[in-house]
Amino acid sequence: MHDEFKLLSGAMVTLALATSALVIVPFMQLNPVQPPAGLKPYTSAQLRGREVYIKNGCIYCHSQQPRDKSQAPDDQRGWGRAPVAADYYYDKPHLLGTMRTGPDLFNIGARQPSADWHLGHLFQPRAYTPGSIMPSYPFLFEVKDAAEPGDRVLTLPPGYTPGGKVVVARQEVLDLVTYLQGMDHTYPVLPEAKK
Amino acid sequence: MDTVTILLSSFVLSITGLFVFIWSLRKRLFDATSAAAYVIFSSGEVGRGEEPAANATQRAGMQKEAAGQGHPQLTVAEEATLQGELALRVEADQSSAFPTFVFLSCAIVWLIVGSLAGLTSSIKLHQPDWLTEQAWLTFGRLRSIHLNAVAYGWAPMASLGIATWLLPRLLKTPLIGGRFAVLGAMIWNAGLIAGLGCIGAGINDGMEWLEIPWQVGILLVVGGALVGLPLVYTLQARKVEHLYVSIWYMGAALFWFPILYFIGKLPMTHFGVEQATMNWWYGHNVLGLFYTPMALASVYYFLPKIIGRPVQSYNLSLLGFWTLAFFYGQVGGHHLIGGPVPGWLITLAIVQSIMMIVPVLSFSINQHLTMRGYFSLLKYSPTLRFIVLGGMMYTLSSLQGSVEALRSINTITHFTHFTVAHAHLGMYGFFTMVMFGSIYFVMPRVMSWEWPYPSLIAAHFWLVVAGFAIYFIGLSIGGWLQGMAMLDPNQPFMNSVAVTIPYLKARSIGGALMTLGHLTFAGHFIAMVLRNGPARTGAALLHVNGRNAAIATAAGA
Numbered sequence: 145m146h147d148e149f150k151l152l153s154g155a156m157v158t159l160a161l162a163t164s165a166l167v168i169v170p171f172m173q174l175n176p177v178q179p180p181a182g183l184k185p186y187t188s189a190q191l192r193g194r195e196v197y198i199k200n201g202c203i204y205c206h207s208q209q210p211r212d213k214s215q216a217p218d219d220q221r222g223w224g225r226a227p228v229a230a231d232y233y234y235d236k237p238h239l240l241g242t243m244r245t246g247p248d249l250f251n252i253g254a255r256q257p258s259a260d261w262h263l264g265h266l267f268q269p270r271a272y273t274p275g276s277i278m279p280s281y282p283f284l285f286e287v288k289d290a291a292e293p294g295d296r297v298l299t300l301p302p303g304y305t306p307g308g309k310v311v312v313a314r315q316e317v318l319d320l321v322t323y324l325q326g327m328d329h330t331y332p333v334l335p336e337a338k339k
Numbered sequence: 340m341d342t343v344t345i346l347l348s349s350f351v352l353s354i355t356g357l358f359v360f361i362w363s364l365r366k367r368l369f370d371a372t373s374a375a376a377y378v379i380f381s382s383g384e385v386g387r388g389e390e391p392a393a394n395a396t397q398r399a400g401m402q403k404e405a406a407g408q409g410h411p412q413l414t415v416a417e418e419a420t421l422q423g424e425l426a427l428r429v430e431a432d433q434s435s436a437f438p439t440f441v442f443l444s445c446a447i448v449w450l451i452v453g454s455l456a457g458l459t460s461s462i463k464l465h466q467p468d469w470l471t472e473q474a475w476l477t478f479g480r481l482r483s484i485h486l487n488a489v490a491y492g493w494a495p496m497a498s499l500g501i502a503t504w505l506l507p508r509l510l511k512t513p514l515i516g517g518r519f520a521v522l523g524a525m526i527w528n529a530g531l532i533a534g535l536g537c538i539g540a541g542i543n544d545g546m547e548w549l550e551i552p553w554q555v556g557i558l559l560v561v562g563g564a565l566v567g568l569p570l571v572y573t574l575q576a577r578k579v580e581h582l583y584v585s586i587w588y589m590g591a592a593l594f595w596f597p598i599l600y601f602i603g604k605l606p607m608t609h610f611g612v613e614q615a616t617m618n619w620w621y622g623h624n625v626l627g628l629f630y631t632p633m634a635l636a637s638v639y640y641f642l643p644k645i646i647g648r649p650v651q652s653y654n655l656s657l658l659g660f661w662t663l664a665f666f667y668g669q670v671g672g673h674h675l676i677g678g679p680v681p682g683w684l685i686t687l688a689i690v691q692s693i694m695m696i697v698p699v700l701s702f703s704i705n706q707h708l709t710m711r712g713y714f715s716l717l718k719y720s721p722t723l724r725f726i727v728l729g730g731m732m733y734t735l736s737s738l739q740g741s742v743e744a745l746r747s748i749n750t751i752t753h754f755t756h757f758t759v760a761h762a763h764l765g766m767y768g769f770f771t772m773v774m775f776g777s778i779y780f781v782m783p784r785v786m787s788w789e790w791p792y793p794s795l796i797a798a799h800f801w802l803v804v805a806g807f808a809i810y811f812i813g814l815s816i817g818g819w820l821q822g823m824a825m826l827d828p829n830q831p832f833m834n835s836v837a838v839t840i841p842y843l844k845a846r847s848i849g850g851a852l853m854t855l856g857h858l859t860f861a862g863h864f865i866a867m868v869l870r871n872g873p874a875r876t877g878a879a880l881l882h883v884n885g886r887n888a889a890i891a892t893a894a895g896a
Contacts, residue, residue, distance in 0.1 A: 147582040148574060155591035155664060159598060159628070161352055162668025165687060166620035167602065173681060174613045199541035201479020207754060211677040215750055217828035227679040232611035237545040240615045242674060244754035244825065245464070247832050269467070275837055277467045283474045
C-alpha cells in the first residue's frame with residue numbers, strides 16, 4: 145500500500161497547489177473588490193438579455209476584455225480601455241471569452257447605441273457588414289404580413305425585407321439588444337496597482 | 340497580500356515538492372534496471388510482441404522484425420510457465436470484457452455525434468446563412484454540443500474503457516466491481532444526453548468547458564465516482580508488487596477529474612474575474628490532468644507490449660509523471676494573458692507552462708529510445724501506428740503550448756483560430772489517435788473476434804491523418820494571419836475575418852475527411868460486434884494458445 149499512499153497523497157498535493165494558485169488565492173484577493181462608481185447593476189431586462197447571449201453562445205466568437213494599449217491596438221478599434229476586475233463586479237457567470245472571430249463587445253453599447261442597427265444586424269449581419277461570418281438569427285424574429293399593435297418592426301436596408309412582409313422582433317432579441325446597448329464601460333477607473 | 344510572495348512561494352513549493360517526491364522514490368529511481376518496467380510482461384514474455392489487431396501476415400512480419408533484435412529462446416519448462424501466465428491473463432481480460440465493451444460502444448456513438456456537430460459548426464463559419472432557422476443548430480449552441488460530446492462523451496468513455504481493461508492486466512488480478520463501472524457509465528451517459536439536450540435548448544451555465552448545467556452535472560459526478568470504484572477494489576486485490584507507471588497516471592487522473600469537476604461546478608460560489616481564473620484552471624486541467632494522463636497511461640502500456648520490450652527508462656517515465664503533476668496544474672492562467680486578472684497569476688502560468696517542457700521531453704525521449712530499432716514494426720502493427728503518431732503529436736502540441744504561453748506569441752495567437760488548431764492537436768492528434776490505437780488492440784480481446792476487414796483500419800488511419808493534417812496546418816496558418824491582421828491598427832477588423840475564410844474552408848475539408856474516417860471506424864466496429872465479415876483466423880481469445888504456439892514456431896524457424 146506504500147505506492148498507493150504516495151500516489152494519492154502526491155496527486156492531492158499537486159492539485160491543491162494548483163487550486164490555491166488559480167482558485168483560492170484569486171478568490172481571496174478579488175473578493176473585497178468593490179464596483180466602480182460609474183458601473184450600474186444590470187436591469188432585469190439586461191439580465192434577461194444576458195441570458196439570451198449565453199443561450200446562443202455569443203461568447204464563442206466575442207470577447208469582453210479589450211487588451212491594454214501596450215499590448216494590442218484594441219483601443220484604436222474603439223473597444224475601450226483595458227478592464228479591471230471591478231468592471232466585472234455584477235458578472236455571474238463571467239463572459240470574458242477567448243475568441244475574436246467577431247469584435248470585442250466590452251463597449252459595444254457606447255460604440256453602437258442604435259437599437260435599429262442591432263436588431264437588423266442580428267436578423268441579417270451581412271446587410272450591415274459585408275463579408276461578416278456571423279450567423280443570422282431568424283428564430284429570434286417573426287415574419288408577418290402586417291404588424292400588430294405593440295410590435296417592434298425592423299427597419300432593414302433595402303432588399304433585405306422578405307417581399308411584402310414585415311419583420312418583427314421577439315421579446316428575447318429585444319432583451320438581448322437592451323443588454324448590448326448597456327455594454328458601456330467608458331467610465332473612468334483607477335488603474336490597478338501594478339502587481 | 341504581497342503578490343510576489345504568492346508567486347514565489349507557489350513556484351518554490353512546486354519545485355520543492357517535486358524534489359521531495361523524486362527523493363522519496365530515489366531507491367527505484369537510480370536502480371540500473373527497474374523491476375517495475377517488467378510488470379506488464381509475463382515471465383519469459385519479453386521479446387514477444389502482442390498485437391491482436393494485426394492479421395496473420397502482419398503478425399508474421401512483426402515476428403520476423405522482432406526476431407532480428409535477438410531475443411532469447413525459452414526452454415520447454417519456461418514456455419509452459421509462460422503459457423500458464425498467459426492463460427491467467429485471458430481470465431483477467433474476460434473479467435473486464437463487458438464493462439470495456441459498454442464504455443467503448445458509447446465512445447463510438449459520441450465520436451460520431453461529436454464529429455457531425457463539429458463538421459457542421461465548421462461549415463457554418465464560412466456559410467453563415469446555412470441552417471439558421473432552428474435555434475439548436477445555431478453556431479454558438481452546436482459548437483458547444485460538439486465540445487461537450489467530445490470532451491464528456493468520446494474522450495472519457497474511450498479512456499475509461501481502456502483504463503477498465505488495463506487495470507486487471509496491470510494488477511494481474513480479475514477486475515473487481517465491474518458492475519459499478521457499468522452502472523457509472525449508464526448514469527454518466529444519461530447525464531451527458533440530458534446535458535447536450537440542455538445546451539441545444541439553450542440552458543447552460545455560460546462557461547466554456549462547463550456548459551452543462553450543474554444540476555445535470557451531478558449525474559456526471561456520481562457516474563464518475565462509480566467508475567472509480569473498480570480502481571479502488573482492484574488495487575486492493577492486486578497481485579503485483581510494483582505499480583506500473585500506467586497505474587500512476589490512470590489512478591491520479593481518476594481522482595483528479597471528480598475534484599476538478601466538483602469545484603468547477605460549485606453553484607453560487609464563483610464570481611466575475613475569479614470565475615474566469617477558475618474557468619481556465621478547470622479548462623486546462625481537464626486536459627492536462629485527465630485526458631493527457633489517461634492517454635499517456637495507454638502509450639506506456641501498449642507501446643512496450645506490442646514491441647515486446649520494456650520501456651527504455653522506467654525512472655524517466657516516473658519523473659515525467661511527477662513533473663506533469665506539479666507543473667501542469669498551474670498553467671491555466673495563460674488563457675487570460677492580457678486580461679483583467681492579477682499579474683502574478685499570469686506570470687506563474689507562463690513560468691509553469693515553460694516548465695512543462697520537462698515532462699514532455701522525458702516522455703518523448705523515452706518513447707524514442709524504446710522504439711529505437713523497432714520502428715519497422717510500424718509497417719505491421721495498426722495499433723502501434725496510431726499510438727506512436729499520437730505520442731509524437733503529444734510532444735508537438737505540448738511544446739507548441741509552452742511557446743504559445745509566451746507573452747509575445749500569445750499576443751498574436753490569443754483570440755484566434757490558432758488556439759483552436761492547437762487544442763485539436765492535443766485532443767485529436769495526441770489523445771484521439773492514442774485511443775484509436777488502443778481500441779484496435781483491446782477490441783479483439785474484448786469480443787473474442789478479430790477485426791474483420793484489415794483494409795478498413797488502413798483506410799481509417801490514412802483518412803484521419805490526411806484530414807487532420809489539412810485541418811491543423813490550414814487552421815494554424817489562418818489563425819496566425821488573423822492575429823497579425825488584428826494587431827495592425829491600420830487594417831479594419833473585417834480584414835482579420837476575411838483573411839481566415841480560405842483556411843476555414845480548408846478546415847471543413849479536413850474535418851470532412853476525419854469524419855469519414857470515423858464513420859469507417861464505426862462501421863468496422865459494428866461489423867466486428869455483429870461478427871460480420873470473412874472468417875479469418877477465428878476468435879482471438881479462443882485461439883490464444885494455438886496462435887502463441889504458431890508464433891513460437893515462427894520465432895524458432
